[in-house]
Amino acid sequence: MSERATSVTPPEEQHDDQDQNQNQDAQQPQHDAETDEFGAPSAETRAEPVTTGAESVVRALENAGVEYAFGVQGGAIMPIYDALYDSEIHHVTMAHEQGAAHAADAYGIVSGEPGVCLATSGPGATNLVTGIADADMDSDPLLALTGQVPTELVGNDAFQETDTTGVTTPVTKDNTFAADPDGVGTDVSEAFALAREGRPGPTLVDLPKDVTTADTDAEPDTPATPDTYEFTEEADPEIVAAAAEQIKDANRPVMLLGGGVIKGEASETCREFAIEHEIPVITTMPAIGAFPEDHELAMEMAGMHGTGYANMAITHCDTMVAVGTRFDDRLTGGIETFAPDAEIVHVDIDPAEISKNIHADYPLVGDADTVVSQLSHAVERSPQATKWRAQCQQWKSDYSMAYDVPSEQSTDEPSTSSKIPEDEPVRPEFVVEALDEATSDRAVVTTGVGQHQMWACQYWTFTEPRTWVSSHGLGAMGYGLPAAIGARLAADDDQEVVCIDGDGSFLMTLQGLSVAVRENLDITVAVLNNEYIGMVRQWQDAFFEGRHSASEYGWTPEFDTIAEAFGATGFRIDDYDEVADTIAAALSEDGPSVIDVHIDPQANVYPMVPSGGDNGQFALAEDQL
């Protein structure tokens, strides 16, 4: 869809608007703005009438403003691909469906609009499942369209038949088996709207081949959520008032920002609120970037590998304003010792998150941005917390994240690396900082899962929302490269896209390099290569007497050579004095490049709170575990 008409509203839609506006009781946000938001084409630009179910599906995507789709062809989805052939939607053919789902997921994170992935029935659909589950855990907006065997064969164990709605029910926000050619386009419109509205999440429409090939002239409805789907924008003013009193009277306040702050476009409002009332800010992993990490009030990430200062602040606060977080166990550690003195003000759009894991003393159900604005109006004066802020600053210096660099190398002068002894292996933290240094503030970082992911969030200084793209809740190795592909297409041209990957994680999805090369995507992959399933090796050293069962590769392929074989540009770093220049060279490549960074294989991630442990008792070294 090249033209997005935002000014012209077709007459019949104007009529709808009036009807909807009269319905003032509806809690659900009005959809009258949708022709604009979703970029529905005006009557003049509307394309040819649809003739088949498949065309209706593609029309639904076009009406929703979809620009990219990620997928892999196959028998049952062929009618959809045939309809896509005439569409302006740019389809990125992926090397594996898992990559398609991750790419769409990352596209959703960076753009805020649902990413779209497609797969055929059976193995295509099951390959998507990891990516769908990832989106579900992280509440990322994602729409998956899967081909299905013809309806008359469903239930017969037909070739490439999998009960896709059955398999994906536990990992989708909602899914639908499209039963009717006249309704299939609207099924897709509705699934698109559901993926983005309220608490976002993945939706799936399973498309049997007979339904997509059948004749229909039914145009899909404008994307709208079904009537049974409701959510609240504004929180109960009485509870807002009570929470505001609690905040005003707090002595040791913190804000805990979760991923919902970014999803709800509430970063700015939260920043203003925290800065106005001088409240220290802690983020969860998905909220990285919601608050600038270089700000004095930033305590950064709390939890298992959070900073020592964030974990001290979260443990000792007396009032916590938690926004858009589900209090995941990697954040809370043991429930018993989680913020045990804190009155909890919990803002969330999903009522089911309230008091699910941590009891909310002030449950505020509503949209993050709206409710924080409500709070901001209601809080009459800032909490008296001078001493607390000083304490937080003290913790920031007591538990500084500064690491030892061999010899006289100082972390803020990477250019003086000539002083580094040649035989010292490169520290991963140093590499992350050097990448951060070499890129702009709005650079997007994607990762795999493991130690490298933790170093990326600890040592990169994030200042903008939607620049941190990772697999948080599911922890899916292999996320990084396909996510970089999706992020690249969603990001602005002046935003660099850097994938900080692990050797193990990269090995899971590196076939995606073929896609990056084919599409000429400007991404830089830095593989922090420790020739280890490093995070597992670290746990084995700490908890399994150093028995390295199945965690040592001992040998890994040369990732720079692999990159070259795919047609990307390969680089390799072994020593400190190569870091800055190699990174600069890789970033200046126009297409994809891969740096195989041979890091210190013994490097560990600290601080660490063991599973179920007390956040305040984080270990700074192995002997404290």
Add this chain to the structure above:
Amino acid sequence: MSDEERRRGLDGPAPDERPTPTGRRNEQGIRIDPAVEATHEPRRTVISTLVEHEPGVLSDVSGLFSRRQFNIESLTVGPTTDEERARITLVVEEPDPGIDQIKKQLRKLVPVISVRELESDAMRRELALVKIDADEPAQVSAVADMYDGKTVDSCPETATIEITGSRQKIDAAIETFEQFGIREIDRTGTTALARGTQSTAAPASTTESTATEASQPQNQYAPADDD
């Protein structure tokens, strides 16, 4: 540097040198405050839901219970006067926070229209078919009468009695029938409706808000039921 040295972590006061708060939370994430230290014991309750009558909704609901480890005692599903809607009645046993979670998670399912926990005085009925040895027909029928049972089938060897009523009544009847020898039984789950003019579970707009909340969640700000 040796491997051991390189594995060293960060500087800063060790765990035992740090202050620690004395407070605690219980398993449900509630701060343990002597004034409200009530522990939440499981209780049995009936949750009625109105759902879109469409394929998959029953597996959505039952899948939710198994996935989230909610304790479910029975589930019944049946049509309503509106052919596009079905009612699912669930008997669950959980502490108050668990019951709240169940209601909220059910509401999140897109095909679920409304959810309500019924008052303890709600009408609840189960049905059982009990097939017993008919060696002593007179005594069998006397016991059946005692429980308002109806003989729905009989032959020289067996009699099948239908009993409806509360769960307790059916339990008691079955226990009494055991003396004759039970061949097989089949029981439904609980069906239930709210009393009087109250609606059991209906979309928010059409329900009169006369019902009072049955459970008393520990939270003064707990969200209300759909009615």
